[in-house]
Amino acid sequence: MSTATADVERATTLKHRVDLVLGAFVETETGHLLAIDRDLQPVADQLRVATAHGKRLRAAFCYWGWRATGQPDSDALVRAAAAMELVHAAAVVHDDLIDDSRLRHGLPTAHLAFRDALSGRPRPHGAARSLALLTGDLLMSWAGQLFTDSGLPAAYLARARVLWSVLARELVAGECLEILRTGARPDVQASLAVIRYKTAKYTVEHPLHIGAALGGASRELRESFTAYGLPLGEAFQLRDDLLGVFGDPDRTGKADTDDITAARPTVLLAHTWHAATGAERRDLRRLLGSPRVDAEGLERVRAIMRRTGAPERVEQMVAERVGTAVDAVRRARLPRDTADALVELAHTATVRRS
Secondary structure (H helix, E strand, O other): OHHHHHHHHHOOOHHHHHHHHHHHHHHHHHHHHHHHHHHHHHHHHHHHHOOOOOOOOOHHHHHHHHHHHHHHHOHHHHHHHHHHHHHHHHHHHHHHHHHOOEEEEEEHHHHHHHHHOOOOOOHHHHHHHHHHHHHHHHHHHHHHHHHHHOOOHHHHHHHHHHHHHHHHHHHHHHHHHHHOOOOOOOHHHHHHHHHHHHHHHHHHHHHHHHHHHHHOHHHHHHHHHHHHHHHHHHHHHHHHHHHHHHHHHHHHHOOOHHHHOOOOOOOOOOOOOOOOOOOHHHHHHHHHHOOOHHHHHHHHHHHHHHHHHHHHHHHHHHHHHHHHHHHHHHOOOOHHHHHHHHEEEEEEEHOOOO
C-alpha cells in the first residue's frame, strides 16, 4: 500500500469512528430529551442535523495530539476526541444565529429551521432564535459530557481540564471580537486576531493540546503544537474567507453572500479596502452589511477584490502559514506516523473547496 493510500485510509477510518461515536451519543441524548416531552421533537431534529456533518478535523487533531505522546490507539480517546466536534457544532449554531446565516451544509440553519417549525405561533422569529441559542448551549454541554464520560482514566482527564476553560474563553472572546469589530475600519491585524481566537485556536491548537495533555505531553511537545497549530488554524480560516465569497455554494453548502451581508471583518475584506479606490470604497460601503445583496452586488464586490489583488494576497498568506506549520512538524521530534498525519491534515484543512 502506498503512503498516500495509507493516509487516505487512516483519515477515513478515524472519521468513520468519530461519526459512529457521535451518532450513538446523539441518539441516546435526544432520546432522553424526547422522554421529557415529545414537543421537543424540533429541538431533537436540529441537534441531529448540527452533529451529522463535518470533516471531523478537530477530532483528528485531538487524536494525533494523543498519539504524539507515544500513546496507543484507543476507543476511549476517540470518544474524547469526538467531543471536539460537539464544540464545533455548538459554535456553528451560535455563529449562524449571530450572523443570521441562511444555509449550512446546504440546509436551513437552525434558527431558520425552527422558524418553519413554529409557523403560525406567536412571535415565530424571536422564538426560533431563542431555540437555536438553547440548542447551541446544549451542544456545548454535551461536549463536556462526552469528554468526561469517554472512558479515559480520571487522572488523564484531569490533565486537560484547565485547557477546556481556555478553549471556551478564547472561543467566546473571538466571537465577541468579531461582533465588536464588524463595521469598523478594515484592518488586517485586527482581522487576524479575530480569526485566531474565533476559529484558529479551537480548530487546531486546542484539540492538539488537549489530546497531548491527555497523553501526558512534555512542554516541548506542547510548544511544537502551538508552532504548528496557530499558523495552520489561521490558514484554515483564511481559506474559509476565500470560499465564503468565491466558493461554489453547491460545494460549500453556504450562501456566497453571507460575509458581505454580515460585513464580516475578514482579512480578505481588509486587503481589499486598503487597495481600493475612492469609488470602490463607496460601492463597498453601499454593499457591505446590506441584507439584500443580489448577484450583481456580489459580482461587484468580487470584481473589486480581484482588481485589488486581495484574493492573491490571502492565498499567499495561506501558503506561508501552511509552510510554517509543516516546518514545525519537521522540526519536532514526533513519531513518524504522527508527523505524516499532521502534514496530511495541514493540506486537508487548507486545500479544499468546501
